[in-house]
Amino acid sequence: GIQVEQSPPDLILQEGANSTLRCNFSDSVNNLQWFHQNPWGQLINLFYIPSGTKQNGRLSATTVATERYSLLYISSSQTTDSGVYFCAVNQAGTALIFGKGTTLSVSS
Amino acid sequence: NAGVTQTPKFQVLKTGQSMTLQCAQDMNHEYMSWYRQDPGMGLRLIHYSVGAGITDQGEVPNGYNVSRSTTEDFPLRLLSAAPSQTSVYFCASSLGWGSGELFFGEGSRLTVL
Numbered sequence: 001g002i003q004v005e006q007s008p009p010d011l012i013l014q015e016g017a018n019s020t021l022r023c024n025f026s027d028s029v030n031n032l033q034w035f036h037q038n039p040w041g042q043l044i045n046l047f048y049i050p051s052g053t054k055q056n057g058r059l060s061a062t063t064v065a066t067e068r069y070s071l072l073y074i075s076s077s078q079t080t081d082s083g084v085y086f087c088a089v090n091q092a093g094t095a096l097i098f099g100k101g102t103t104l105s106v107s108s
Numbered sequence: 109n110a111g112v113t114q115t116p117k118f119q120v121l122k123t124g125q126s127m128t129l130q131c132a133q134d135m136n137h138e139y140m141s142w143y144r145q146d147p148g149m150g151l152r153l154i155h156y157s158v159g160a161g162i163t164d165q166g167e168v169p170n171g172y173n174v175s176r177s178t179t180e181d182f183p184l185r186l187l188s189a190a191p192s193q194t195s196v197y198f199c200a201s202s203l204g205w206g207s208g209e210l211f212f213g214e215g216s217r218l219t220v221l
Binding site for chain 1: 141148150151153156166196198200205206207208209210211212214215217
């Protein structure tokens with residue numbers, strides 16, 4: 001089946017710093033989503049982005065489907081950005097497969 | 109819109125007991141699924157449903173049972189709980205099978221003693 005790899009596995013930042021999280025996938029995909037799991041365990045949708053670029057406030061994401069990767073950018077990070085960021089992909093007619101996540105810690 | 113609602117949020121069971129985790133969505137989504145999340149393992153698919161009356165197994169289905177009698181509800185049953193089923197369980201739904209944004213419930217933390 002399709003493989004999803006996220007990097008880096010862990011990231012520690014000072015408040016105000018920028019960061020880039022990467023998601024590589026092993027085959028063409030129909031769907032790609034980024035999620036944030038906050039310290040309380042809630043999984044929050046960030047982007048539905050099978051291709052192209054989207055922005056939402058300080059967060060933006062780019063998926064280059066032909067090269068099988070997606071990037072999540074966090075600018076001017078805040079302590080509330082802490083948590084685990086998951087990338088998930090699927091192909092038509094298959095379930096969403098999750099990467100192992102990037103754990104982000106932002107300190108003030 | 110409540111979105112995806114899971115109950116209970118916390119549950120402690122003894123080995124061998126049975127229980128049902130409830131999941132309901134009010135978005136008229138055809139696709140519903142159950143995941144479990146364990147440390148270091150990420151999210152793994154247990155069972156899924158592409159519509160009322162249709163269910164199928166995911167990656168880790170053993171020890172779990174599901175049914176989908178209505179579009180809105182997708183309960184997960186543990187028939188005889190084992191300590192290996194201690195985990196956080198998430199229900200999720202999307203408009204279609206393999207397409208559309210997936211929305212998660214808030215999770216149910218289950219401990220089996």
